Amino acid sequence: MVPAKRLALAKTRLRPLTDGARVGHADVVLALLADTVAAALDCPRVERVLVVTDDPAAAETVRALGAGTVADEPDEGLNPALVHGALSTGATAVAALSSDLPSLRPEELAAALDAAGAAPRCFVADAEGTGTTLLTAVGVPLDPRFGQGSAAAHRASGAVLLEGAWPGLATDVDTEAAMRTALALGVGPATAGVAARLGVASGCR
Numbered sequence: 230m231v232p233a234k235r236l237a238l239a240k241t242r243l244r245p246l247t248d249g250a251r252v253g254h255a256d257v258v259l260a261l262l263a264d265t266v267a268a269a270l271d272c273p274r275v276e277r278v279l280v281v282t283d284d285p286a287a288a289e290t291v292r293a294l295g296a297g298t299v300a301d302e303p304d305e306g307l308n309p310a311l312v313h314g315a316l317s318t319g320a321t322a323v324a325a326l327s328s329d330l331p332s333l334r335p336e337e338l339a340a341a342l343d344a345a346g347a348a349p350r351c352f353v354a355d356a357e358g359t360g361t362t363l364l365t366a367v368g369v370p371l372d373p374r375f376g377q378g379s380a381a382a383h384r385a386s387g388a389v390l391l392e393g394a395w396p397g398l399a400t401d402v403d404t405e406a407a408m409r410t411a412l413a414l415g416v417g418p419a420t421a422g423v424a425a426r427l428g429v430a431s432g433c434r
């Protein structure tokens with residue numbers, strides 16, 4: 230599952246990059262989401278990708294890529310939306326993946342999901358070590374604790390930290406600096422496109 234709130238309201242910390250730019254803020258947020266979803270869809274360990282969203286443009290884009298969508302219910306923020314999404318799948322094994330991972334490679338996600346077999350609930354921390362980019366649950370409720378300091382919250386809730394050589398999985402694009410880190414790693418085509426229009430150089434993922 231990939232959560233995506235309304236594009237215009239999301240990723241406010243990227244506003245310094247998009248304010249006054251030739252490309253709209255929502256287009257940048259959508260590009261990050263599209264590349265993340267495309268990588269998840271290309272991962273052989275992923276049976277299906279569900280985007281939890283109420284945003285019409287996000288829903289249209291991810292459906293065109295091959296993902297499904299689930300309504301953003303009960304409209305009480307990120308964690309309740311993920312619980313709702315997980316229940317709606319009826320699946321035994323579920324994972325919540327950040328929507329802002331444009332450098333994610335399908336093989337990185339496969340490696341993390343393989344490692345997640347080690348415990349009922351596992352998580353991958355972001356590059357700073359404070360946030361979470363992936364939370365997995367097999368045979369138990371997802372019990373998501375995303376938000377500030379979520380790595381510590383997930384650890385305290387009993388989830389096992391997974392560590393590996395997966396820079397694209399760890400590089401969530403919250404800030405302009407993180408965008409530059411992602412671009413240096415190489416990004417998917419949608420993010421490469423908006424980066425070009427923003428005037429930021431990028432490599433290909």
Ligand SMILES: Nc1nc2c(ncn2[C@@H]2O[C@H](COP(=O)(O)OP(=O)(O)OP(=O)(O)O)[C@@H](O)[C@H]2O)c(=O)[nH]1
Pocket residue numbers: 232233234235238239240241242243281282283301305306307310327328329403
């Ligand atoms: N479906 C859904 N997704 C959410 C909700 N709140 C946050 N998200 C998504 O969860 C992810 C992580 O959220 P944050 O890191 O807080 O992102 P953000 O609020 O867009 O970013 P900032 O404004 O810069 O803090 C982003 O992909 C958001 O779109 C929500 O209420 N519903």
Ligand SMILES: C[C@H](OP(=O)(O)O)C(=O)O
Pocket residue numbers: 355359360361362374375376377378379380401403
């Ligand atoms: C949702 C949150 O994302 P951040 O805003 O820390 O990237 C998290 O990592 O739990």
